[in-house]
Amino acid sequence: MADKIRPVRGMNDVPPEETPAWQHLEAEARRVLEGYGYAEIRFPHVERLELFARSIGEDTDIVAKEMYTFADTGGDTLALRPEGTAGCVRAGITGGLFRGQTHRLYYIGPMFRHERPQKGRYRQFHQVGVEAFGADTPDMDVEQILMARRLLQDLGVGGLTLHLNSLGKPEDRKAYRGVLIDFLEARRDQLCETCQERIQRSPMRVLDCKVASCQEAVTDAPVIADHLGETSQAHFDRVRALLEASGVPYEHNPRLVRGLDYYTDTVFEWTSDQLGAQATVVAGGRYDRLVEEIGGPATPAVGWALGIERLLALMDAARVPAKAPDAFLAPLDESVEQSAMALAEHLRDRGLAVWYHCGGGSLKSQLKKADRSGAPLALVIGEQEAADGTVLVRDLTAGEQRSVARDEVAELVGGRAG
Numbered sequence: 001m002a003d004k005i006r007p008v009r010g011m012n013d014v015p016p017e018e019t020p021a022w023q024h025l026e027a028e029a030r031r032v033l034e035g036y037g038y039a040e041i042r043f044p045h046v047e048r049l050e051l052f053a054r055s056i057g058e059d060t061d062i063v064a065k066e067m068y069t070f071a072d073t074g075g076d077t078l079a080l081r082p083e084g085t086a087g088c089v090r091a092g093i094t095g096g097l098f099r100g101q102t103h104r105l106y107y108i109g110p111m112f113r114h115e116r117p118q119k120g121r122y123r124q125f126h127q128v129g130v131e132a133f134g135a136d137t138p139d140m141d142v143e144q145i146l147m148a149r150r151l152l153q154d155l156g157v158g159g160l161t162l163h164l165n166s167l168g169k170p171e172d173r174k175a176y177r178g179v180l181i182d183f184l185e186a187r188r189d190q191l192c193e194t195c196q197e198r199i200q201r202s203p204m205r206v207l208d209c210k211v212a213s214c215q216e217a218v219t220d221a222p223v224i225a226d227h228l229g230e231t232s233q234a235h236f237d238r239v240r241a242l243l244e245a246s247g248v249p250y251e252h253n254p255r256l257v258r259g260l261d262y263y264t265d266t267v268f269e270w271t272s273d274q275l276g277a278q279a280t281v282v283a284g285g286r287y288d289r290l291v292e293e294i295g296g297p298a299t300p301a302v303g304w305a306l307g308i309e310r311l312l313a314l315m316d317a318a319r320v321p322a323k324a325p326d327a328f329l330a331p332l333d334e335s336v337e338q339s340a341m342a343l344a345e346h347l348r349d350r351g352l353a354v355w356y357h358c359g360g361g362s363l364k365s366q367l368k369k370a371d372r373s374g375a376p377l378a379l380v381i382g383e384q385e386a387a388d389g390t391v392l393v394r395d396l397t398a399g400e401q402r403s404v405a406r407d408e409v410a411e412l413v414g415g416r417a418g
Helices: 019-035 050-055 061-066 085-094 138-154 169-185 195-203 214-219 230-245 290-294 307-313 334-349 363-373 383-388 406-415
Strands: 047-050 069-071 079-080 102-114 124-133 160-166 266-270 279-285 303-306 327-331 354-356 377-381 392-394 402-406
Touching: 019 102, 019 124, 019 266, 019 307, 047 050, 047 085, 050 079, 050 085, 050 290, 079 214, 085 124, 085 290, 102 160, 124 138, 124 160, 124 307, 138 160, 138 230, 138 266, 138 279, 138 303, 160 230, 160 307, 160 402, 169 195, 230 266, 279 307, 290 377, 327 334, 327 363, 334 377, 334 383, 334 406, 377 383, 377 406, 383 392, 392 406, 402 406
Parallel strands: 327 354, 327 377
Antiparallel strands: 047 079, 069 079, 102 124, 124 303, 160 266, 266 279, 279 303, 377 392, 392 402
16 A cells, blocks of 8 residues: 655645534625625735735745745746735736725635644635725724624624734834834843844834743833824824724734734734633734835725634634535435436425435435434435335424325425425
């Protein structure tokens, strides 16, 4: 026997018993997002490396250490997408969407990062992402925050807390960056090795480090809130006022930053305490200059992403069952296969879900499988039923059965399903 081929580390299968929960989450996401006017966009899993270097930032950990990159046969350097925003923006530019119009878009699919796998964080992971283009006003930021909350609540996620901050404009951060670097350099020895590397290339990421010594070292660090320009301060004040008017409590977290270079002004996270320590389930913010940096027209934008694996872990206590068929059809021998299969297709033509048993077997074994399917009714056809133009209908809940004319079966099954 040949050796087994092992799966790639950090890239997981989703077995059939788990896919109903995925499908439920994805269906709820589509329902909520489309209710706010968002339309689905789909774009490739592979893009040119330049796209991510230009958007995310060459000095970020994602681009420098975590991306899956390769050269194709044509000599181009390509990358598996590590996040969705850059690809969505590129697709919008390619499709000519950014011409003074407002677009609300969403996508669902896999992303790829070569990092250490752990619970809820894998090398192939899946996201629901939303992006809104064309409006630079605070109401768009708040609508997205409210939309994320509604989706989480509809999925049964509790213990939610909104964390909010403003990163200001690039010119605000430039002034802040110098002050922060001076502060961090004076405490270099107290920082972990990773944060020591970040001081010069990405100092704000140090504020977000979870290592205890780093958290202690930055307790008194200067905050971006003290360096916001007048425009950014006014924007942030309106975001907070709209949230308060909507009755949404929040925590202003001056240490909240994003790991991607393109964010400006509002950044936010929804966390849940259902996993013990507060875990981020939705993260996002505004990125008003990214479209232009990638080669499109100046277009304000704001978006967020939701980690599907992490959210499913929160939903684990309410595992979604597989959808049961409306009926299970059991043919008793080869002589009735044609008649039975024709009936199954007739019922499916009526919009009913019918599982047809293939492979033969006794009535007893087929009824056991019908029970396991979750169907309310088993439709049994033997030689006598085929000759009489009838079907033996067994109620799998009550254990009762009766003979029904073949042309009445669709109405009976449909009535039970409806």
